[in-house]
Amino acid sequence: MRRIISVLLENEPGALSRVVGLFSQRNYNIETLTVAPTEDETLSRLTVTTTGSDKVIEQITKQLNKLIEVVKLVDLTEGAHIERELMLVKLKATGSQRAEIKRTVDIFRGQIVDVTSSVYTVQLAGDSDKLDGFIQAVGTSGVLEVVRSGVSGIARGEKVLSL
């Protein structure tokens, strides 16, 4: 099962390498990983998406919690949550393709953020499935380059992950 684990981490050098190291050391998957400082500059927020059986996920959360620099964590997939990923895509865009792409971008509520005579650069945000869906819709043959940010997530409603 795919899970989104959100972690509050001490914003210290080496802390991130401990988290990443743990995943490879214990043979856990990392699908995406995002990390950035929070409004409290002593803390970073890290989101990792991973897959595994319930037993593996339980171990991942326990082992993460054991890292001294992990302050708090939550498995967002245990409750209602919002998941977003940002994608920038460069697409071949000439002739009739241009209008076609524009339409698809509108359907997916993306934006064309840069234009040349033969290339569109498209920005798209959403859950990972939506981004996959867009690539499928435009067809991989026209795709020149893809950059994805990895997943960020937050719980729905009043639940917050803070100190």
Added chain:
Amino acid sequence: MELLSGADMLIRSLQDEGIEYIYGYPGGAALHIYDALFRQDKVKHILVRHEQAAVHMADGYARATGKPGTVLVTSGPGATNTITGIATAFMDSIPMVVLCGQVASTLIGEDAFQETDMMGVSRPVVKHNLSVRHPEEIPEIIRKAYYIAATGRPGPVVVDIPKDMTTPNERYEYAYPKKVKLRSYNPAIRGHAGQIKKAVDMMLAAKRPVIYAGGGVILGKASDQLTELVRMLGYPITNTIMGIGCYPASDKQHLGWLGMHGTYEANMAMHHSDLILCVGARFDDRVTNATEKFCPGARIIHIDIDPASISKTVDADVPIVGPVDAVLKEMLALVKEAKEKPDADAIASWWKQIDEWRAFHGMRYETSPDVIKPQEVIEMLCRLTNGEAFVTSDVGQHQMFAAQYYKFDKPNRWINSGGLGTMGFGLPAAMGVKLTHPDDEVLCITGEGSIQMNIQELSTCKQYNLPVKIINLNNQALGMVKQWQDMNYESRHAESYMESLPDFIKLAEAYGHKGVRIEKKEDLETKLKEVLAMKDDLVFVDIYVDRFEHVYPMQVARGSMKDMWLSKTERV
């Protein structure tokens, strides 16, 4: 407030932490620190001959005393030489702090002379590591390092100290912090009351219970509570090789240890039990054999300070996260006041069954009129030392024989590398014990393979007068490897035979010690007695034992707990 250099602050912090000994080896990046050590006499430094040995020495000290050990080394090769020792301590959850010199912070990343990224290299084998970025932080970092190493599930902590953090002429205000608080590290201080109650109810209702105790009982200093609880219930107890001594081995309720080379009765009792109370153990693969066949009829209560140890390999029905001593104390109180009592009939017939298993095998082995059996050497040593010696071991058949045939009634006396299985551990560990227990008998039971992995420490023993007794069960082979080759590779002994062994007697003498060789069975007892009477000497006892002996019982690979070889020909 006093003004001290970083190096002086470091040593003062160690003093204020109450550190008696540090084990180490100097070098460029650590020289400011060594100079600060030289200018004081509270903390004693023991100069080893190889940094790995410094770590094992600190480890032996920690296992025997229950206090964290301390190591000091230089950067680069000094630091990397400690890794095997650190990994050994990590696997067995031994508290220690390893202080490593590092090149100056201004040089880090430039591939400077003797620069190694020790933070990176050590990361997978430490509980935590800390790097000094400002000299003023040193007292707090040292306080944190010991706090993290010794609390919760203990483990090694590395502190990386760039040389410019210890510059002599830059001074800072020194104060040793009284308390540490880490918002992200709060080990449990008691177990969940509801879970404990549930566990006690299950224990009192059990018909075929077994207590399965591990090294956590010793680390958590809970042997007394465990012994009281087990006696009160009258249930059988087995322990892991790391838990040896947590309950008196000579007691009738003790089944010996369990797992790959555990006793027949312990493994049988586990397999047939209806309830397992696991205390401070971690269902290691050397204990469980194939987990899918593990104890099919048992419900499991698991007490551990580390939540990640619970349901890692074998699912627990009742997990209890907390320090073992506190949890056992609560259990004791509940058992005392409970109206229900253990089912006397069920427990009696359970014991009847266990006693039959016990009688069936009873750790028998074949003796021979002329060849010395390794098992009988250990039995004799146990008798001659009244089972009271501190025994360290290396890794191999001799380790298993020592653990099987020496009966430990007290904790902290059996000292071995159970988790990592590090050959070369025994001698330095024995030195760490002897240093703080000069009046106790300290035996290092080893093999001719293992002892050569840290033999250079005979020199350290001379310098600090550490009269340990080295008992070399010399089977002229990497015996444990050979046993596996006999059993799984049709006796193709690929590289398990040690040709050109040194003359260990002359070697010991060259280092200024005594050596005794025992080749004849009729000499064994007299010579061992003579050796044990040589109180002030380190004696290297080179005993020629049966070259073909195997360790039994041995669980059949990928089987259940109850599938065992009992000798070269008997399989149950």
